[in-house]
Amino acid sequence: MTMPDVHQLHPTEDQLSYTFGGREPLLRVAPGSVIELSTEDCFGGKVRSVDDLPSQVCVFPYLNPVTGPIAVEGAEPGDALAVHFADIRPARDWAVSTTFPHFGALTTTGTTPMLHDALEERVWMYEVDVERGIVRYTARRSDYTVDLPLDPFHGTVGVAPAANESIMSITPSAHGGNMDTPEIRRGTTLYLPVNVPGAMLAIGDGHCRQGEGEVCGTAVEAAMNTTIVVDVIKGAGLHWPRLQDDTHIMSTGSVKPLEDAFRISQHDLIGWTRELTGLDDLDALQLVSQAGLAPVGNVVDTNYTMVAKLPVSVLNGARVYDGIHEHLAGIGRSHVG
Amino acid sequence: MTMPDVHQLHPTEDQLSYTFGGREPLLRVAPGSVIELSTEDCFGGKVRSVDDLPSQVCVFPYLNPVTGPIAVEGAEPGDALAVHFADIRPARDWAVSTTFPHFGALTTTGTTPMLHDALEERVWMYEVDVERGIVRYTARRSDYTVDLPLDPFHGTVGVAPAANESIMSITPSAHGGNMDTPEIRRGTTLYLPVNVPGAMLAIGDGHCRQGEGEVCGTAVEAAMNTTIVVDVIKGAGLHWPRLQDDTHIMSTGSVKPLEDAFRISQHDLIGWTRELTGLDDLDALQLVSQAGLAPVGNVVDTNYTMVAKLPVSVLNGARVYDGIHEHLAGIGRSHVG
Amino acid sequence: MTMPDVHQLHPTEDQLSYTFGGREPLLRVAPGSVIELSTEDCFGGKVRSVDDLPSQVCVFPYLNPVTGPIAVEGAEPGDALAVHFADIRPARDWAVSTTFPHFGALTTTGTTPMLHDALEERVWMYEVDVERGIVRYTARRSDYTVDLPLDPFHGTVGVAPAANESIMSITPSAHGGNMDTPEIRRGTTLYLPVNVPGAMLAIGDGHCRQGEGEVCGTAVEAAMNTTIVVDVIKGAGLHWPRLQDDTHIMSTGSVKPLEDAFRISQHDLIGWTRELTGLDDLDALQLVSQAGLAPVGNVVDTNYTMVAKLPVSVLNGARVYDGIHEHLAGIGRSHVG
Amino acid sequence: MTMPDVHQLHPTEDQLSYTFGGREPLLRVAPGSVIELSTEDCFGGKVRSVDDLPSQVCVFPYLNPVTGPIAVEGAEPGDALAVHFADIRPARDWAVSTTFPHFGALTTTGTTPMLHDALEERVWMYEVDVERGIVRYTARRSDYTVDLPLDPFHGTVGVAPAANESIMSITPSAHGGNMDTPEIRRGTTLYLPVNVPGAMLAIGDGHCRQGEGEVCGTAVEAAMNTTIVVDVIKGAGLHWPRLQDDTHIMSTGSVKPLEDAFRISQHDLIGWTRELTGLDDLDALQLVSQAGLAPVGNVVDTNYTMVAKLPVSVLNGARVYDGIHEHLAGIGRSHVG
Structure with missing residues (x-):
């Protein structure tokens, strides 16, 4: 193994981005590079006590x-970007969660409007x-x-x-974005469809932890120091x-209603299983139906996110993307220690 | 501990029921009783080889x-029925799963109709x-x-x-029914709202296993020999x-669309957490938001089922329904061994 | 034309029914009969002033x-019941509408629960x-x-x-029930699938008028004096x-989510158009896509109702169910005058 | 009345836009101006016979x-743009509709994926x-x-x-876009929330007609010659x-699921009614519930569109935006004749 390039990315406040797309890159790297980067929390670090109501400070x-x-x-375009998370570490000894007016799964919102007044805005410090x-x-x-x-x-990783x-950084969709699934933790490799030359990866919205669904609308939000390893899978066609x-x-899958997010994620997992095992559509459907998991990402954002999950143990040794996950994980462990 | 009453319930084919409600009881028992019962699979045992297409034999x-x-x-009415599953054991050395025309999450159905022809009907023997x-x-x-x-x-337990x-036995709703959540396994206590005197419990649809969501429409379907312990919680108000x-x-929660099933289950869990901890609504919302899980039951039946799940470890020792789960589990273990 | 049988059906309060199914008939009639009947309003006539809150008096x-x-x-079973509405006439000089706690499209409900308190319960007299x-x-x-x-x-007609x-009378589904579509007015013939011998027709929930969607949860509710003509279409297969x-x-179509109710109604209308015109599936889809209407029934009940509507003028003279609508309308006009 | 400015806007093919946002204006006009413009059909004019399959020529x-x-x-930002449609006239003596693989309300799509193959792609010439x-x-x-x-x-008008x-031009949302409601016809004034200086209005997707819901995915698609009158309502806060x-x-309202599009449109109409009549929330809810209509726009695009509609006759003479609709309609009639 040759030593990978190692890059630093620690943006100033005015370098932060609030959309996926429409921005010039802050950094250019070669495939196989390690990037040490820092991210602010979803409130831009402005909610620092129970008296800092997000609707007032943001x-x-x-x-x-x-x-x-x-x-x-x-x-x-047509490739996949592989992003391996070698380390994700809270940058501070506190984190924060809040309700937010007209946001969450159990309150009147802009897209599920009711005639009720907004719920109380409340901040919890962790x-x-x-x-x-x-x-x-x-x-x-x-x-x-x-x-x-x-x-x-x-919570937010996309291209x-x-x-x-x-697209606003709070929206999850086919480009990734604000999926808010706890699966994007240390040790996971994320594969994203590439739509433009260079892919244009961006990362944020660190969570110290989160329940499935993120029902109140926010997780235990924190600034993070994160190390990733990136690579490109040519012609992956995600x-x-x-x-x-x-x-x-x-x-x-990230869309509304939630059953369509479920359908997208299951349909994609069935196709992936078919590719990895040689099963036909219905045989792959059957295997996923009995062996799969379906953890919820979020049911609060502009799209809802579902994850469809299959143990590699049922793949009878099939090699996923030519072993890129194991390769990047190896680089990550070497680097992070 | 006094020895519980032990009952047997092994219905003949013409004693089987296909609805919840509208039927006379096959058995009457006292609270605290153990019941050893047998259930047929969802096909009534009629699908026994890959050539037995359900649409033809059922x-x-x-x-x-x-x-x-x-x-x-x-x-x-107003009480809860507690049903502890002390044992669930496949009755045969085979089980079966199938696709079924116009049934499943990824096919045209009677309630999500498309202009496509039905998918192939196929049987898998396990x-x-x-x-x-x-x-x-x-x-x-x-x-x-x-x-x-x-x-x-x-898959199916209700009153x-x-x-x-x-209501048809294939429908899950507030009375329980065909929730198809793998959580109703050995060692679990199910609490059901009582709507009529005697509650009128019925059980079926044994699954050897199932993925979350039951995406093809059926699990690994099997006849079961099952032992339950039943009890009554007065005035539980579920x-x-x-x-x-x-x-x-x-x-x-069992309803469509899936996000409403999510809302019902999370809303109920928040209320339950509030009762057990003395937290107010928003503090309970916050705790569930960060500590909860949201496994999918089914996304194929006449209603979809979501489960909201909280570790008892975050309840700081709160006693749930006066310890009835532990009590019934003790009876179950004594009986089943 | 021979004179039709004419029946009266004016139930006492304790003869009223609250479900479709599970009841003995109050009346038996021959096909082609006229029935003059009376219906109570959805509150059983108990809300008679702005101070009669439904949650208290019902x-x-x-x-x-x-x-x-x-x-x-x-x-x-397999036939269709044809119900022609020859007259629907308010029985009183007042009618009533209300909000109702946890009911309506823009409020927390039992199936779309939020953490808000219920909206104010308010009564409007018309x-x-x-x-x-x-x-x-x-x-x-x-x-x-x-x-x-x-x-x-x-609002409610079913078998x-x-x-x-x-099934509770407040639920609309394949059997009809609480569809709450203003289309079931004087001059309309309703075709219902027959599921049991005799069909077991029941009618209620008169509305003096209603907006599409019934967004507050109730219409301008009224007791009615209604005249219908009934007939049977053998083997209609609805x-x-x-x-x-x-x-x-x-x-x-009556189901949740609303897009599935839309899909059911459009899919059925396309099939009906195909049968009436000889067009194939896609040609019928195209015609309905450009010539059809899609009025909302209700978006508040236990299922939501959509109607798909096509002008008979685009059917090039196709005869619907052998002209039964015109036949029954003729009987109705003769009788009602 | 002074004569309004009259502008022409007839873009070449390479001047056409495929997004709302992210583009420099082709034209700058003063409030009160008349604009005569031409639009291509949704296929860019490339589908000209039944053999021109959109998936091949587009x-x-x-x-x-x-x-x-x-x-x-x-x-x-904070203002509303008023766009009055003084004339919309098909530019050719033919129009076209098609099915399109993975698009439409009754077929497997990218967001409601099924395991079926795509429906046949077919073109209809009108x-x-x-x-x-x-x-x-x-x-x-x-x-x-x-x-x-x-x-x-x-079908498509937005800022x-x-x-x-x-945002892609095929998406309807809060900025307008591809709402596909037949209500945007000659004689209608559309009010759009302004988000950026100049609003950045764009118009396309002419339809000779369309059924409600656009169930096959396309309308009777045509290039149009259209005359609009534009104005600005300061501080409208839409x-x-x-x-x-x-x-x-x-x-x-344009969002998924369809009931949320219904909720948005009804909630907004209730608020508008409240502003125009002085009724409180629940009194406005009641009036809209009994007097309103709810025509479907589309149930096929990336968001679904519902319209909530109230007769001005129930507003007891309330003046809407200070009579701007009547004012612009007057300019339009003077200009178009």
Whole structure:
């Protein structure tokens, strides 16, 4: 193994991006490079106490900043960009979650409007203890506290969309974006369809942890120091983001209603299984039907995200993308230690 | 501990039921009783080889037979029926899965009609090895096989509905029914809202295992020999079925679209958390948002089912329904061994 | 023309029904009969002033009473029941509409639960002037009034469901039920699939008028005096209710989500068009796509209802069900005058 | 009345736009100006016979071209752009409709994927007779023909989106876009929220007519010669496009699922009614519930569109946006004759 290029990407506040697409790259790297980067939290770091209401300290559309875009040399439309997460580490000893007026799964919103007034806007501060691997929940209206496992991931990872679109960073879709699935954690490789030369990768929205569905609208939001390894799979022909970790392959779908996100993710996983095993459509459908998992990403964003997940153990040794996940994971471990 | 009553319920074919509601009980038991019962598979045992197409050997509406109803003495509207699954054991050394015309998440159906012809109807036979704890998947159009873990559960468990309704056994709703969640496995206690005197419990649709979502429309379907322990929680005031195992409490929602099933299950779990912890609505919302899981039950039946799941570890020792799960699990273990 | 049999059906309060299915007939009639019947409003006549809040004066599940069932001789599963509405006339000089806690399209409900408190329950009384053909809207929090056209119809018309089901009268589905489409007005013939011998027709939920969607959850609710003519179409093989008036044929779909109700109604209308014109599937799809209408029934009930509507003028003279609509309309006009 | 400025906008093929947002204006005009413009059909004029399959003659993303953007002086974020359609006239004596693989309400699509193969791609050519006011449908697999009323409108009208987004012209959303509602016909004024200075109006996708829902995915598609009058309403604070004609005010919602599009449109119409009448929320809800219509726009695009429609007759003379519709209609009539 030759030593990979290692790049740093630590944007200033005015370098942050709020869309996928329509931006010049902050960094250009070769396939196989390691990138150490930092990301702000979804509030741009402006919510720092229970008195910092997001609707007062943040200004639309300057929400959910992402670090990037990063142009990866040689990435062309029709390829897949592979992004391996070698490390994701909270940058501070606190994190924050909130309700937000007209946002969340159980409240009147701009797209599911009701005649109710908005729910109360409330902020919860979490203590983050990286050494012990916990975040501490503290209730606001009682003295209830409980420690929850630290499980850092990035809610938002994506590339420039197709068709000259430029899409807000809070939207998940075929280009990735704000999928808010806890699966994008350390040790996972994310495969994204490339739509423009260089792919234009951007990353943000670090979460110390999150329940499936993100029902209140936000996770345990945190700035992160993150190390990724990127590569290009020529001609992969992806339609939707896929993921792989050491035990599972995963497909995603991000759309409304939620059953269509389920359909997209399952349909894609069935196709992927077919490619990897030689099964025909219905035999692959049957295998996924009995062996698959279907964790929810989010049910709060402008699109909802579902993940379809299959143990690699049922693939009888099929090699996924020529072993790129294992290759990038090896680079990542060498680098991060 | 006094010895519980032990009952047997092994219905003949013409005693099987195809609805929840509108039926006289086959058995009456006291709270705290153990019941050993047998259930047929969803095809009534009529699909026994790859040549037995369900649309030819089964006759609507005689699908998805359930064993029951069982009247539990003292159960009254407003109470909850607690059903602990002490054992669920495949009755045969084979099981079966199929596609079925106009049924499934990825095909034209009666409720999501398309202008396509129906998909091919195909049957898969599974070998079941209870000792080794596996079921064997065998492809139909290639020689691909793979062993999957045996994980038996009942897809269909419910009581008589409210409002004098009688509902097909293939429908999941507030009365339980065909929820098709793998969580109803050995060791789980299911809580069902009681709508009529005696509750009128019925059980069927055994699955050797199933992926989340049951995307092809059927699981690894099997006749089962099952042991349950039943009890009554007076005045529990449930709106939707809840579950509990040794590590999690769970709420369910069964409705379309899938996001509404998600909303129901999360909303119920938040309310349950509030009751157990004394948190207010928003503090409970926050805790569930960060600590909860949201496994999919089914996305194929007449209603879709979502489960919302919270680790009991975050409840700081709160006692759920006065410890009835632990109590029934103890009876179950004593009886089953 | 021979004189048709004429029947009266004016149930007492304790004869009212709250389900489709599971009831003995109140009346048996021959095909071709005229039936003069009376229906109570959806509140059972108990909301008579702005101070009669439905949640206080009504008791679940005794809501939305229907008059029937009526057994029609010779109707067998696979046939269609034709119900022509010869007259629908408000029985009183007032009508009523309300909000209702946890009911409506723009409020937290049992199936789209939010963390908001219920909206205010409010009652509006309408003056009904049959002679002038108007109902008068009067605001509750200002002195705003406006006259709206009287357009009486029945929100709820259906038969016993298939599969031994018994379904609450507030639910619309394949058996008809609470579709809440203004199309079921005087001069319309409704075709319902027959599931049990005699069909078991029941009718209720008169509306003096209603906007499309019934967004607040209730229409201008009124007791009605109604005259129908019933007949049987042997072997019609309907899957969903259809309607016909002098200018349009219409298909319905009642399910969630709303796009599936749209799909069902359009799919059925395309099939019906194909049968009537000899067009193939795609040519019928094209004709319906350019010439069809898609009025909303309700977006508030346990299922949502869409109607798909095609002008008979594009059918090039095709004869619908051998002219039964014209035949029954003739009987109706002769009788009602 | 002073004579308005009159502008011409007849873009060449390489001036056509395929997004809303991200483009420099082709034309700048003052408020009150008349613009005579031409638009290509959604296929860019490339489908000219039944043998021109769109998937072969068109190249993604060069579909659904729009003419524009047009910058309107003085339009600022927070304002509304008023666009009055004074004339919409088919440019040719033929028009075209098609199925398109993976597009439409009754077929497997990219967002509602099924395991079926795509439906047949088929083209229908329509004769257009502007003098007689008809388009002629001709079946492809039989000799069935029928004349349908000509009812020209623009399926796609919108402005640059908020938040620096650039959105494909086939997507309808809060910025307008591909709403595909027949209400945008001659005589209608469309109100669009302004998100960027100049608003950046663009128009395309002329339809000779269309059924509600556009179920096959395309209308009777035609190039158009269109005359509009534009104006600016300062501080209007719109969230979603609204429309007005001589008899109705209308709100729109474009999102999935369809019930959320319904909710948005009804919620907006209730708010508008409240502003115009002084009714409170629930009194306005009640009035809209009984007097409103809910025509479907499309159920095929990347978002679905619903319209909520209220007769101005129930507004008791309330003046809408200070009479701007009547003012622009007057200019339009003077100009078009």
